[in-house]
Amino acid sequence: MRPKVIGPYRVLETLGSGGIGTVYRALDSRTNDPVALKLLTGGPAMDSRAARRLVREFETLADLSHPNVVKVYDTGVFQSSPFLVMELIEGLTLRDYLSLRGEELLSPASGSSGSGLFRRSEGPASSGGSTSMEAVSGRELESGEARPLPFDLSAFAEEAPSDELAPSMRFGTSGSAAVLPVPMDPWLGSDSDEVDPLDFELPYDVTEPGTEPVKREPAARLEELNRPERVGRLKDAMLQVCEALAYIHAHGLVHRDLKPSNVMVDEDRQVRLMDFGLAKFLADDAGMTLDGRMVGTFRYMSPEQILGEPLDGRADLYSLGVIIYELMSGRPPFDAKSPVDLWHKVLETEPPPLLALNQRGDAQLARVAHRLIRKEPDDRFQTAEEVYEALSE
Numbered sequence: 217m218r219p220k221v222i223g224p225y226r227v228l229e230t231l232g233s234g235g236i237g238t239v240y241r242a243l244d245s246r247t248n249d250p251v252a253l254k255l256l257t258g259g260p261a262m263d264s265r266a267a268r269r270l271v272r273e274f275e276t277l278a279d280l281s282h283p284n285v286v287k288v289y290d291t292g293v294f295q296s297s298p299f300l301v302m303e304l305i306e307g308l309t310l311r312d313y314l315s316l317r318g319e320e321l322l323s324p325a326s327g328s329s330g331s332g333l334f335r336r337s338e339g340p341a342s343s344g345g346s347t348s349m350e351a352v353s354g355r356e357l358e359s360g361e362a363r364p365l366p367f368d369l370s371a372f373a374e375e376a377p378s379d380e381l382a383p384s385m386r387f388g389t390s391g392s393a394a395v396l397p398v399p400m401d402p403w404l405g406s407d408s409d410e411v412d413p414l415d416f417e418l419p420y421d422v423t424e425p426g427t428e429p430v431k432r433e434p435a436a437r438l439e440e441l442n443r444p445e446r447v448g449r450l451k452d453a454m455l456q457v458c459e460a461l462a463y464i465h466a467h468g469l470v471h472r473d474l475k476p477s478n479v480m481v482d483e484d485r486q487v488r489l490m491d492f493g494l495a496k497f498l499a500d501d502a503g504m505t506l507d508g509r510m511v512g513t514f515r516y517m518s519p520e521q522i523l524g525e526p527l528d529g530r531a532d533l534y535s536l537g538v539i540i541y542e543l544m545s546g547r548p549p550f551d552a553k554s555p556v557d558l559w560h561k562v563l564e565t566e567p568p569p570l571l572a573l574n575q576r577g578d579a580q581l582a583r584v585a586h587r588l589i590r591k592e593p594d595d596r597f598q599t600a601e602e603v604y605e606a607l608s609e
């Protein structure tokens with residue numbers, strides 16, 4: 217049941233639930249400021265002493281300050297569960313942000329009250345305990361995590377990429393990507409303008425032993441994934457994630473659970489990295505919680521994280537590569553029915569070339585993604601700054 221009050225915070229509604237806790241919209245009764253409060257009830261069971269110890273570790277997060285990293289204001293313990301009080305982001309998760317289309321945003325339903333597109337309905341808790349939502353008009357967002365939109369959706373209205381991306385967006389002209397040259401080498405890509413995209417053969421024969429079979433999304437879906445405005449948003453969001461990662465890595469933190477739902481975009485299109493550092497605090501050095509559960513989301517985990525090896529920022533860069541790959545092709549580089557099969561694939565096989573899955577995909581993003589998901593950390597980009605540069609070229 218939703219608590220009414222947690223410390224000095226008045227709980228107003230449930231924003232969502234994940235593997236390690238539930239996030240509430242709350243009000244700081246001392247200042248009347250709205251906040252997001254994450255109550256960690258889904259991690260390892262702990263007594264209040266262990267919770268207090270964890271809270272002391274969380275306090276270091278409050279010292280961090282970066283425009284692309286969600287601000288942590290306060291921490292505390294509620295009924296033996298630690299909680300974090302954060303900046304409330306009035307926005308969307310990355311996946312939902314990318315899936316929005318101009319005509320939906322500009323429809324009369326999307327009034328500034330934000331009540332037009334979706335209405336919240338408190339349903340029975342799903343396996344993850346998430347709040348269920350009901351689409352009132354328009355379509356449900358891609359992730360199925362529809363939530364009331366507290367701002368005018370026209371803030372995300374589609375514009376021609378060239379107008380939209382310059383000068384406020386930080387990537388170069390190549391970023392706006394209409395139809396992009398198809399690379400000579402589907403593994404690495406090439407920027408050659410001389411290759412006719414339509415002449416490109418699907419590289420079934422280039423798949424190496426142990427390579428995942430090429431299973432493409434339907435053409436209409438690929439067209440949607442390649443909408444220039446969407447590609448522009450993806451690139452800009454990735455650049456902002458790089459800035460956030462560079463900052464947290466410089467502060468000795470590894471995110472360990474980077475995935476699309478941990479990236480939020482506000483109405484000014486400013487990206488916030490969420491949940492950084494939590495995984496580390498909840499895990500011991502081998503990346504396991506006290507009850508033996510692995511910390512992190514399997515699909516985005518690097519080989520070294522799967523193997524329980526010591527991690528550095530390059531593990532986050534691997535996760536970033538999986539995110540780009542998935543958001544470009546509509547499917548993750550490795551997929552399996554069980555975690556063990558998935559780990560086997562991540563450790564042993566090569567993913568299909570992105571540009572075989574999505575022939576008209578953005579070659580620059582594809583090259584960056586493939587370099588990021590190399591199995592050996594030494595073979596990847598080594599820092600978030602390097603990724604930023606590669607995406608800005």
Ligand SMILES: Nc1ncnc2c1ncn2[C@@H]1O[C@H](COP(=O)(O)OP(=O)(O)OP(=O)(O)O)[C@@H](O)[C@H]1O
Nearest residue numbers: 231232233234235236237239252302303304305477
């Ligand atoms: N600071 C915030 N401001 C606004 N909404 C937030 C904030 N933090 C989280 N949320 C919302 O709450 C939802 C649940 O967040 P939570 O971090 O618990 O889950 P998750 O990231 O989906 O999964 P997991 O915790 O397993 O990584 C998010 O998807 C997001 O929509």
